[in-house]
Amino acid sequence: MRALTVVPTHPGSVAVIDVPDPEPAEGQLLVEGLFMGVCGTDHEIAAGDYGTAPQGADRLVLGHESLGRVRSAPEGSGFAEGDLVVGVVRRPDPVPCGACAAGHFDMCRNGRYTERGIKERHGYGSELWTVEADYAIAVNPGLADVGVLLEPTSVVAKAWEQVRRVGERSWFSPQRALVTGAGPIGLLAALIGTQLGLEVHVLDRVTSGPKPELVQALGATYHDGSAVDVFKTLTPDVVIEATGAGQLVFEAMAYTASYGIVCLTGVSSAGHKLPVDAGGLNRELVLENDVVLGSVNANLEHYRSAAVALAAADRDWLARLITRRVPLADAAEALTTTGSSDDIKTVVRLSESD
Incomplete structure (x- = not known):
């Protein structure tokens, strides 16, 4: 073979x-x-x-x-x-x-x-x-042409599970989620966000082509403007970060709503140094009970959750x-x-x- x-x-x-x-x-x-x-x-x-x-x-x-x-x-x-x-x-x-x-x-x-x-x-x-x-x-028999998406969907199924587990350390009722990056991981994260009943927003750099259309088809909102402006306007309860872009990662940490959760799924390249107000960021995280976590890979339960999400899409x-x-x-x-x-x-x- x-x-x-x-x-x-x-x-x-x-x-x-x-x-x-x-x-x-x-x-x-x-x-x-x-x-x-x-x-x-x-x-x-x-x-x-x-x-x-x-x-x-x-x-x-x-x-x-x-x-x-x-x-x-x-x-x-x-x-x-x-x-x-x-x-x-x-x-x-x-x-x-x-x-x-x-x-x-x-x-x-x-x-x-x-x-x-x-x-x-x-x-x-x-x-x-x-x-x-x-x-x-x-895999559902009706997914013969698209079931290959199950593995990346398992990765975001885990990300959403981790967000829920962290959020439930106290009262947790998120309303608005922002996904940064409209690649496969970002779009699949947006899909699950809409299935969870959240108001979902997606931020990416492109201004035309299939990405904005795919976001809109989910009933979500697409943004291509300044990341800081988008964060300040939305003050999301949850951010699923799917780009790994260093500057965007820190902006996500700084501009969530109080008791906000940022889940990092994008892997950053090493060696790119950024000036960061570490004290200010620490103050923000502590005083607002914010959480930043990383998530990668998936176990059997995440794969099964992904199969359910794809079958419902x-x-x-x-x-x-x-x-x-x-x-x-x-x-x-x-x-x-x-x-x-x-x-x-x-x-x-x-x-x-x-």
């Missing part, structure tokens, strides 16, 4: 190559790969920034955003031939730490977790793949998030180049029949 692979930490090594067909071990599903989503993590691994191949392997099969169709399943697994499934990315560490032992492997304390397509485990970017039944998530709206579909043969180029400014989400088509 063919697989999208890379030699980790070696820029320019991305290639589609022939690899042996996988043989499912006891308790595993054999899955025909349909789509693989591409995100910033994949671009960074392709650029040689990080990534680790499995022990004894030179190359790593990429792909942590998956969608496939079951070819075979163990008896009693709850899955059957033809089911749509997504594979979970992270596996708990073998020790395990307390969080992993409790099923919260997304909060691993010792860093010994492994991740499909990223860290010490081959990913889902191949024509066939296997996955343990316990780490497979059933408008299918046409979800389909509009995927702005570029490329065949597996062209996947290496898709990982090393960027699309147009109107691109939101790129997916790789793994099956010739789809």
